[in-house]
Amino acid sequence: KNQVEQSPQSLIILEGKNCTLQCNYTVSPFSNLRWYKQDTGRGPVSLTIMTFSENTKSNGRYTATLDADTKQSSLHITASQLSDSASYICVVSARGGSQGNLIFGKGTKLSVKP
Amino acid sequence: DAGITQSPRHKVTETGTPVTLRCHQTENHRYMYWYRQDPGHGLRLIHYSYGVKDTDKGEVSDGYSVSRSKTEDFLLTLESATSSQTSVYFCAISESGTAGTEAFFGQGTRLTVV
Numbered sequence: 730k731n732q733v734e735q736s737p738q739s740l741i742i743l744e745g746k747n748c749t750l751q752c753n754y755t756v757s758p759f760s761n762l763r764w765y766k767q768d769t770g771r772g773p774v775s776l777t778i779m780t781f782s783e784n785t786k787s788n789g790r791y792t793a794t795l796d797a798d799t800k801q802s803s804l805h806i807t808a809s810q811l812s813d814s815a816s817y818i819c820v821v822s823a824r825g826g827s828q829g830n831l832i833f834g835k836g837t838k839l840s841v842k843p
Numbered sequence: 844d845a846g847i848t849q850s851p852r853h854k855v856t857e858t859g860t861p862v863t864l865r866c867h868q869t870e871n872h873r874y875m876y877w878y879r880q881d882p883g884h885g886l887r888l889i890h891y892s893y894g895v896k897d898t899d900k901g902e903v904s905d906g907y908s909v910s911r912s913k914t915e916d917f918l919l920t921l922e923s924a925t926s927s928q929t930s931v932y933f934c935a936i937s938e939s940g941t942a943g944t945e946a947f948f949g950q951g952t953r954l955t956v957v
Contacts, residue, residue: 773948
């Protein structure tokens with residue numbers, strides 16, 4: 730069964746600190762992996778999208794890594810800010826699949842405290 | 844929010860009544876999607892559309908119907924609302940249906956069925 734598991738479920742860090750969120754997936758055959766940020770009361774917003782051949786991609790203070798061999802991805806946030814408080818969702822799609830076949834993780838809820 | 848407007852943003856309705864949620868886009872994207880988001884679950888696909896009058900079922904389509912009479916509008920109808928349909932509903936759009944295409948989400952509609 731295609732699944733996306735994220736850890737931790739929630740995380741509290743102090744402003745200015747770094748953190749790393751994890752995503753493990755069993756989707757096969759793999760096409761691409763995305764990370765979304767979802768602020769409370771808002772829709773998800775794309776941070777990065779990586780294909781099989783990419784193992785790292787950055788978007789400002791956000792850096793995503795992908796290990797297609799171990800089927801793991803991480804999202805590293807550098808020098809966290811209060812505005813980084815949100816849920817971060819890992820999404821995987823299968824090769825040959827459609828947009829209707831995106832598999833969503835349950836998300837990691839990040840709280841950044843002053 | 845990529846030119847996507849969901850209405851209403853909040854709605855409370857009674858069990859057994861029909862409810863229609865609207866998604867309007869100004870991006871002229873061909874594909875439109877309805878998802879629901881519930882605690883303890885990742886986003887789950889209800890229905891999607893790949894063109895005017897062309898729709899297909901998603902993972903959790905029971906109790907829902909959709910219509911797309913114009914490129915810009917995608918309607919989700921709960922034929923007879925039940926408490927289990929209390930959720931946050933998100934509309935998404937994408938230019939194409941291939942797995943690598945970016946998807947953009949609306950701000951969501953919070954529906955409470957009492």
